[in-house]
Amino acid sequence: MNTIARFKHLGTETYHVFNRNKTSWVGLLLLTILVLLAVLAPVIAPYDPVEQHIIQRLEPPSSQFLLGTDYYGRDVLSRIIWGCRVSFIIGSVSVAFAMFFGTILGSMAGYKGGYFDSFVMGVMDVLMSIPTLLMGLLIVAILGPSQTNLIIALALTMVPRFARIARAPTIAAKNKVYVEACQAMGFSDIRILVVHIFPNILGELMVMGSMWMATAVRTEAALSFIGLGVNPPTATLGGMIREGFKDIMSAPWASLYPGLVILLIVFAANLLGDGLRDALDPKLRNEK
């Protein structure tokens, strides 16, 4: 039914679909708010996130401490705001690293093919057969817990995923006729890869980037929850849940609120990724 397909193809643009998909706007809005919170943490946070009010430990939410205080009498709200900052930094930096190296490896492997491809993807397969969380666990255990090491651990677990994501469309694009046309024009491989193939996989990478950022934030929280997170007194959302978990009965606010914020961040990033995917994927585009 090529007529119908062509009609539907006419004039559809990413923006419009994204625009029509209200949920993805919600995701973007939510994420923007959270990012703003994180960026403006020093201005917004009512207290210094490490300041202890020992006498007012584990106080329930009040006008003084909007979301209550934690085990050391630190303001939960302020810690959440600063924790967001850590989550975003770890999430985005690790995804950026993974995306950078993964994309290079994956697209090179896909474009070159042959033994290089087999070797690179073999290494990726090995990395992938260790579950993300365990990989993170191992790496943090070796390098010691810190923000940088968490980023390294998370990036390392995500590199193979991005390599895979980049490889498939590279191979697909490589077989596109316009790439053949580029070869006929005498373009170098690097040029073809960078100028002609890469822009075509960028969309997918952005989608996966936001989805994996969600995963990275969640994994970071999980590692912090296990106790392999960032060092004290830095506030992290996962770490707050861990600290608060022992007082969950008497002071649920200390662990439930940070958890809710993790959920919000991950949800918003997923929502955005979903919206982007719908907007970028011509197959799903027709569904809306």
Added chain:
Amino acid sequence: MNTSTEQPLLTVNHLTKHFFIKRGFPKSVSYTVKAVDDVSFHVNRKEAFGLAGESGCGKSTVGRCVLRLIEPDSGQVFLQEKDITSLNDQELRSTRKKMQIIFQDPYSSLNPRRTIGQTLEEPMRVHKLCDHDEIRNIVVDLLENVGLSPGVIDKYPHEFSGGQRQRVGIARALLFNPELIVADEAVSALDVSIQMQILQLLQDLKEKLSLSYLFISHDLAVVRYFCQRVAIMYLGKFVELGTVTQIFDEPLHPYTLTLRNASPIPDPSIKQAFAQLKGEVPSPISPPQGCHFHPRCAKAKDICSREYPKWTELDQGRGVACHLYS
């Protein structure tokens, strides 16, 4: 028509390309597909040489091997005196400027994310063919040459119809002032009314720019219209070669005859004998022993199932591979 005194522009000798494919689950078996098997021909200057056959016969592979977009396994391809198969990457890149290709699918042969201007200007920038300021002028001229207005330069491929896109594809092929253009099913994807427009454009360009074409098509009528000489391929091999009138008016090979008879002629007053056709195109993975066509051939003899017939040169550059003529 006979140009044998002059040196051909393109000479292809014993070109062969085999593909290896692995298939199967759970046990996989490797197959050899003889996509192109010992093919020789030449293309003269200012000539359109047709390459016709059904899908999977290897005609596109020949076209790509000529440009070395696919590396041939053996055989030589000469552009004038230069053996293309022995060039290194750098030499190949400069030689390719003399040979270009037009693809079948006007939808996928243009990068959807680049404007027409970008697509056309990029090769000139990369190869530093001319001054920076001149590039745009050249592109504009080129667009006019292929019948597009200069206003399209900042548009994206999806804003065009198939015919217009194919014009852009042609413009791209003309960028380097090539001598030979491989047109791989260049009009197959287009509607009939547009098809003729493009064919005429190619025809005009041939005259104007002294081009030669290797014209690959499954549509015999189009080949007859556009080409001077034509080769018919079946399962990787040439079965017959000659001028279009020879091939289509007095076909020698039974397969050529079959093809001709199967192509419906738009005239209800001509009754065609479709009922006589039998059999399917065999899989290129396992072509029949002997002459590949013998299971479908009405005139098959004993020898046909045993030996592949030799290529026989007849008069005036005409050739055929059939036991009936050897």
Added chain:
Amino acid sequence: MITRKSVLGCLVSLLVLAFTVTPGFAENVLRIGTLGSDAISLDPHMSTKTQDKIIFPMIFNGLVRFKPGTADLNSIEPDLAESWEVSDDKLVWTFKLRHGVQFHDGYGELTADDVVFSLNKAAEKTTSSAYKEYSAVKSVEAVDPYTVKITLSEKVPFFLGAVINYHGGFILSKKASEKLGDKAAINPVGTGPFAFVKYQSKRFVELKSNDSYFRGKPAIDKITYRYMPDEATRELAFDKDEVDLFYGRREARWIKNQEKKKNIVVDVFGLGELRNLHLNTSIKPLDDIRVRQAIAHAVSREGLVTFIGPEVASAANSVVPAGYLGHSDSAMVYKHDLTKAKELLAQAGFAKGLTLKAVITKVDSLRLPMIVVQEQLRLAGITLDLQVVEHSAFHKLIRQNQSSLVLYGASRFPVADVYLTQFFLSSSIVGTPTGITNFSHAKVADDDILKAKTEVDSKNQLALWAAAQDKIQKDVYAVPLFEQYQVWCRKSNLDYGYKLENSLSNGPLITEKTSFK
């Protein structure tokens, strides 16, 4: 899709079960929720982990013991030994064993051979982690089946500590050890009120009553000693009647919350664990006494006690725990004074502040106060760059001299010598072959500590110990922080059978008299 039906069936039955099954409950079963995720070793001479220390006295006896519920050196009473004699030079000790004491599982009657075997094992480096305590033991001999003679090479500050029901003092069955070989470590055989039944890694140890216990048949039939590393879980499990007795949180706020509940008794008891902040003087700038004094002034004991709660903690005034023989109340203590701390820092050239690197274990009892200390130091302008690591990595890193400050402390046998030797004697400096736990690299009190070891006159001995404590604190090799008591919660109908004031094992002793009322 055939499986779909059957799985659905399973789900339904699951839900039905959820409403009908309730956890089993049998009388006279004592269910204990302990800390730790697993037993480290059930060989009493090997493990020093709290979760193991608690269970050992239920299975084993020593030659002597503290009266249940106390840790008073004056209340030591006979256990497997009926009586004992000591030579005038305090070098030869003769113990008369109780007759007819039977080992569990039919390993026969306790004889002097078992005692000789056990004490020799305890003194052996490869089979005991307490071997240092026996370095002065020259020989252990069986005079007759019921008499054991121990000869010392030099005088020991408090020798009975080595044969008490603690660590190396536990008496094992020689026969069982030989027969079980490697398996003895996970199949302990003793003479105590409860006999080992089975051990499930990470889950529990099961004990049954030793009906032929020499002090009489225990009132409890069975003990399930369950590993519950998570505090909240222990608490919830108790609330849901899944355990009867559990290791509580050593925190006043928490205790107050528990006491609101019905059917619960919270026991707060000693021995307290002292927390000292050791200042590693081998790391710059802690070699500068002004910096150390500044830290001493910056730390607020009161803040820490408030943090934990005065009910379970008290401010410490000495690097030796209170209640230990030789503890001094008069050692020099720096008062909390931020201005003074800042002044001292400025004098030392750190007017703009100072960053120190330290590692801390993941273990809550050390990590949590350390974070409070971190904040207290921050207020004085000292940034503590804290790295949280696994407990063993913590020790490894300390021994590699990676930590400028070490918050540490543990309960030891209650004699000042043990504490001073392990933590402040130069031969105990970590990183040296004889190193143990001297995290401060203190050398200042060596003379006093060594002299006190062999000092016959107890008054002089006390004076030497007091001097040592004063020197250490004056030069700020360590800042005494607080002492934290043990907290256990039990069902209100659970009666220990004695008054629990102190315990050497960090947990209540379950004896033959312990019962449900």
Added chain:
Amino acid sequence: MLQYIIKRLLLAIPILLAVVTLVFFVVRMAPGDPAQVILGDSASYESLTALRAELGLDRPVIVQYGEFLVSLVQGDLGDSIIRKQSINSIIADVLPYTVELTLAGVLLGVIIGLPLGVFSAVYRNSLWDYITRIGSLIGLSFPAFYSGILLLLAFSVYLGWFPVVSDPDMDNLGERLYMLVLPAMNLGLIMMAYVVRSARSSLLETLGEDYIRTAKAKGLPGFIILYKHGLKNALIPVITIIGLYIGVLVGNSVLTEIVFNRPGLGKLILSALDERDYNLLQGLMVIYAFLIVLVNLVTDLTYGMVDPRIRKQ
């Protein structure tokens, strides 16, 4: 088919070997010391050295690696450093807990997720579709420990229906199932989110295929088109997702075991990490990698069952 399975397992050997090698060396790079774990905080330097020698930890790493490989080939993971028990038996003790938890999670996710996904695709853009999609996205976003805590609070603490400590006696089937409910639900809900999403999108894609149009043109009843023609094709990507999800599932099962205090591989690996029990850690990683390879194999075999294009050629 058997030949294929054997071939696939053989192909997995280099991957497993690489994982094992990686883990072997990586684990030994971590600071910490099993000797210290065994002897406790106040062990002296001498006794630590002695114990390390006894445990064979002072030998060159490469020698230890060789020995490890030799015993691994014999199917023996060696002995735990800390507990002197055979790792095979330590793992065998807790493996059933993790396997039953994971399986129950997957089953629950598929059983609830698949129909929901189909429902959502069929009534796409309806209110229910909207709710299902948002719901599944939330489910997907839940950190497993957080959902676990919420479940624990709701069902164990406030409603009191389930125990806080899910440490069942393996011989008591009733208790086992009962204690499985909450942890399995935790994994299942997250799994469900993945299944719903993939089932929905893959069914939608399938419903746009030419052969569905053919089926419509044949005048088949709607539900036959949906189930016979649509769902069977749509299952293939769903199986892929389930296969891919196994990595996430393993991580989530670790968190679930912590929150619900359930014995299992996850808790074992955490304590092995804490105690620097190198051998145990290695063994566990081998088991995990092997399980993942196994799951991939099962996934591929399932493809073959569903898709004749892969089955025979």
Added chain:
Amino acid sequence: MKYILEVKNLSTAFKLQSGWYRATTDISFVLKPNETLAVVGESGCGKSVTAFSLMGLLPEHGSRIDSGSALFKGEDLLTMPKEKLRKIRGSAMTMIFQEPMTSLNPVLTVGSQIAEAVFYHMNVGKAAARKRALELMDMVKIPDPGNRYNDYPHHLSGGMCQRIMIAMSLACEPDLVFADEPTTALDVTIQAQMIYLLHELKEKQQMSMVFITHDLGVVAHVADRVAVMYAGNIVETAPVADLFADPRHPYTKALLKSIPRLDKDNKDILPIQGMVPSIDNMPEGCRFYSRCEKKEQCRPDKFPQLLPIDNNPNHLVRCLLCE
């Protein structure tokens, strides 16, 4: 019954970004029993849309039928209840599609896909359906139907798959078959076989056929009557001989002049200049105006009607110049 199918003023619209647009406008034609009507036109002219509209196979979202009626054996296909249409579809009225490979379900055996059509429409048991399917496979000349029955589509060639599709569409002896470019995806020798097969089957089965194609060569050999479509309209309809011998609409004329022939030297070929107007930018009046040779003699603003020419009720033309 004079006509098996009678379509009047059918218009189908699709939703684009900027609103609803008509893909076909005012489609009217009739089909006699046992007659083959070839609908010919370039891509996008609305020929497939017409067939899908009649079969009720338009996508549920984003398309609608604006007006018209389509009487199939006296009953209006466009207004009848969905369930009734479903029962007609696949039994009395069937369809063959362009891409035989993708139009067959890859996970079901080809035999079962034929039998399915029998099973759900003919009220027979599974065994009878199977038997009928084997008969049909034999009828469409599939060699060794017994074994092929259990093959999956990917085991068969494109030609064989198309034979399966044909067998499937003939399963319940339909009165009307829509063939939507059934030979376009096939090689020329296979196409010839398929044309012959359809011709043969039609003789045997007594059915009417709407044969949609863009290939005038195919038209010449399959059709009894031809409807030429351009930009959503039928511009000319006539018996096949008349149309080729005496085309009246400028578009038909130009089209016939623009196709090369295999049996002749193509000296007099003339391409049609210009482009088909796009769906969202249709001219008010004659849609061929801008490309018409004789536009000087015509006016751009008036929309022509489809009217008989020379008083021949079988030859209708939509052209102002012919009115």
